[in-house]
Amino acid sequence: MAKQIGSSLSVLAVSDLARSRAYYRDVLGFDVTDWWAERDGLNGMALKLHQAPEGFKPVPNPPEPGADTGIDVQGYTDTWAGLDALYEEFKSKGASFAREPVVYPDFGPWKEFVVEDPDGYHLAFGGVDGGRAHCSIRPQIDSAILWVRDLDRAVDRYAKLMGLPVREEDRFGKLHLFRLDNGTHLMLDSHGMEGAPIPERGPSLKLAATDIERAKREALGHGFELAFDVRRLPTVAYFNLRDEDGNVVTVTQELVTS
Structure with a gap:
């Protein structure tokens, strides 16, 4: 389950x-x-x-x-x-x-x-003080970083995608920080991105959904492009989104097996 x-x-x-x-x-x-x-x-x-x-x-x-x-x-x-x-x-x-x-x-x-x-x-x-005591870098992903060309538009779009608040205290010049529920962060960074070409990218993020078809409809309604349509495997369903800056996001739903 x-x-x-x-x-x-x-x-x-x-x-x-x-x-x-x-x-x-x-x-x-x-x-x-x-x-x-x-x-x-x-x-x-x-x-x-x-x-x-x-x-x-x-x-x-x-x-x-x-x-x-x-x-x-x-x-x-x-x-x-x-x-x-x-x-x-x-x-x-x-x-x-x-x-x-x-x-x-x-x-x-x-x-x-x-x-x-x-x-x-x-x-x-x-x-x-375990075996990692000698390491100054912690064994966890602190933040995911996406480069975007229009920071305000990207912030609005990702806030709607994940139901997050947009707060002034999370804006740092040309960078916006979303604080996610699991303790990690999503950083949208527009430094030096004005007029930058859109690169070809593989998925940069994986997000979890409770209803894969509903998640797809919501994402498309927020202006994302479908990069790969829903595929259902025995234990998981997933699809890929692409934003206007070429960032690709994988959305998954774990499937209940009997």
Whole structure:
């Protein structure tokens, strides 16, 4: 069966929603919207901040037996270098720490620190220093980059294709950054592209759809060209789109097999 649950979010009832949003945005570096607060996408650390009703005091989790600090949200980092960088970032912005970095030799070893938010919720960040500790480049695709000639038109088209908001804070001169749900980014870059010829390209992106035929109709309605029509294999269906700059996108749907 195809994947059905894409991510989950921890819900925190807070006493002052505006104060909490500012803390998570300005101190902890979260991307905060009216719907959620997330760092590294909805598959990174993702929260919903709900205004508590008048008279209700938020109740953070108590410590487990033998512990000195309760944990409400747990985050994991791949290396201690990444964990240390996160700690220094939070510290430089005035974060409040319920626990400074500590190493637990019997658990990996495991290194962890704990941040406290304005309502006393505790966010733990930790990880083991595994075989990738010597690598400064993380083993993940951070962004996909598409070159486009008309940035405004491309931003509008891709926003409609994936149902994404277009926000002023995501525009950096001739580059626009879409923050995707899985923590990666789509960068549309128009630097030096005025009048550039359209090259022949293979697929640069693969996007997932829940209904392949509907996805095709929607994409064509947004001005994309069909580069390869829908093909159905035993476990997957797919088609290719082409935008006006020659970028090719593969759209797939996993098929349920009995």
